[in-house]
Amino acid sequence: MTDTYTQFVNSGFGRSLAKQLGLPAPVPLRRHTKGGPLCDGPVAVIGEGEHVSDIVQLLLDHGIDTSTDAETYGGVVFDMSDARSPRDLAHMRENGADIVKRLGRNARIVVVGTDPDLLDAPAEVATQRALDGFVRSLAKELRSGATANLVYAPVEHNRPAVRSAVEFFLSGRSAFVDGQHVRLDENTPGVNLSADEPLAGKVAVVTGAARGIGAAIVEVLARDGATVVGVDVPAAQDALAKVVNRARGTSLALDVTAPDAGERILQHCHKRHGGFDIVVHNAGITRDKLFVNMSAEKWDQVMAVNLESILQLNEVFLGDEGLGTDGRVICLSSQSGFAGNRGQTNYSATKAGVIGLVDTTADIAADRGITVNAVAPGLIETEMTGRMPFATREVARRLSSLQQGGDPVDVAEAIAWLAQPASGAITGQTLRVCGQNFIGA
Ligand SMILES: NC(=O)c1ccc[n+]([C@@H]2O[C@H](COP(=O)([O-])OP(=O)(O)OC[C@H]3O[C@@H](n4cnc5c(N)ncnc54)[C@H](O)[C@@H]3O)[C@@H](O)[C@H]2O)c1
Known part of the structure; x- marks a missing residue:
């Protein structure tokens, strides 16, 4: 989504007009x-x-x-x-x-x-x-x-x-x-192999990788040296293949809510890459409706994709065949998980659930040196937020200290940092990537 206001106020005329009128x-x-x-x-x-x-x-x-x-x-x-x-x-x-x-x-x-x-x-x-x-x-x-x-x-x-x-x-x-x-906790973190490619030698699984934030995560993890396995629903297979081919990774068309999703990801990673080190649970959906009008279908779908699938996949990924020492699990929460949002009781419940999940799973995984964290994006310019009504999106953009929405790459950079060997002293935390949005800050 292009932020035309930001473009305007960074032109000569726009800058002086914004100054005169005291606009962001x-x-x-x-x-x-x-x-x-x-x-x-x-x-x-x-x-x-x-x-x-x-x-x-x-x-x-x-x-x-x-x-x-x-x-x-x-x-x-x-x-x-x-x-x-x-x-x-x-x-x-x-x-x-x-x-x-x-x-x-x-x-x-x-x-x-x-x-x-x-x-x-x-x-x-x-x-x-x-x-x-x-x-x-x-x-x-x-x-x-x-x-x-x-x-x-x-x-x-x-x-x-x-x-x-x-x-x-x-x-x-x-x-x-x-x-x-x-x-930061007292655990001594690992060492990044190179400053330019801190994830060199690592294999990363990214769900919901075909577009938006997921596609940016694939790109940034690959730029930082990781081999990426992109996962998305079969309907998004073509888009997924394009994203993953650009990153020289491999793809797996799969619904993360399928009962055998964990096993299939495990098999793919072992067969094609000899295992995996990083998991990014990015797949997510919204099905907005006021609570009083919320259908069982909308409620259940959001629960299944945004929360239950992560719990189910983590059971497999934290098992014997899963992530090894120094593994990294990174989940997508949301500002809605902190602040709530009208029309999003189902979505906000799942994103707050992720914060709790990360907190507890971090303790379970700590013995094996695996860290478990989340990032909580604020308004990020993607197809998901492109569907918001114009005025709501415009207000959400300006009501932050940086006075704009973020780009998918901003979320991807925070995830790539948490995935680094040098980030081993950070676990059980949710880092907000929101430009200090005033809602729920
Ligand atoms: N865009 C934002 O402003 C924003 C803000 C806060 C949190 N988030 C979170 O970030 C994540 C990515 O958001 P986005 O804006 O890029 O969304 P998006 O809708 O653009 O992309 C989501 C991707 O997930 C895939 N997906 C959906 N259900 C799936 C399933 N069952 N199995 C496999 N893949 C599935 C979709 O096909 C799609 O490619 C989500 O978890 C979302 O809740 C986004």
Whole structure:
């Protein structure tokens, strides 16, 4: 779906008109390009926490200037992991406000804290929890495609995990992730084989791969080095073949609700690829109706595709023949799963169910080093959202900090990051990819 308003306000006339009338002024987002820079411009590192030297090293490894006397900044990282009393938080204002004032287009703010759930004293917990409110508000104050996100590190130093998360939030991979946090656990993550192809050697199964977000996931996972198995319903076989051929993967025409779906995916992966490492449960449908008018058919179909199929497939994929050590399971939730949506009792129930499923399945899979996470997209420009009434879609686009809908690639980038070996310290979480949509934020 083309966002003609964003195109208009980025033309000369449109820009000045939007300024005069005080209209939203979304800018084209900076997205990841293979081999491209991590950030545009210098990144300041502020704070005295234990991660400062590692963060500076990460930036130097990317050839990024870390001086604090630049005119414009591409980003700022606050290491507040050592903050233990509310008074410590003032450090960010005293040392960071002037730099935030000088952020350029599509800049990044990343705050590193300590996971409050791992602290005991009320003052310590309150201080670290405060960072979440700070980041959410700061993200709403930023303009021109800039984002602010929070990384909660474990009390025990987990250097590779912190490095991977800070890198993601500084990069163009997180273009549509704004005002969010991730929690890192103490498990030492694996190592990405290459910076350009972090998924090299991995085999990934993607359901609902024929179009929309699923097709973007196939493309991004393949770009990052994975061999992809695309799954979609037989009716979408031609479209699926095109997507998968472009990615040099293999396809499997299959309804994920079929009782033998798990076994058939398993057989395909073992026969064609010798196994699999990553599963993305992307297939999903909407059958909207007000609850009072909801037919049994609409209710049951949505439950079967969006929730029951994932439970059923995971039984097989987490069994002996399924995912090996360092496996990755990534599900698609939705903003509707957090906020609810009129006419979507069935859909929102399934997408909230996914959040619970991920939380519990992560515990079950932890012994084998398998992580289980979800991403929850906000408004993403696909055929599914192309069917929304014009005015509803327009309001949904502008009611976010980034003042626009996301592209399928934005969801795919978050999934590809969670699939990396270096993301092994993230499990049981749902990461929102919504541009900090104000609904349910
Ligand atoms: N587009 C958005 O704004 C948005 C927002 C939040 C969540 N999501 C979620 O992201 C996922 C992808 O959404 P999309 O917008 O790309 O949807 P889409 O309708 O464009 O594509 C969904 C794909 O899933 C396939 N599919 C449906 N039922 C299937 C089944 N039983 N077996 C196998 N494949 C099946 C379809 O054929 C289609 O190719 C869904 O889970 C959706 O709920 C999308």
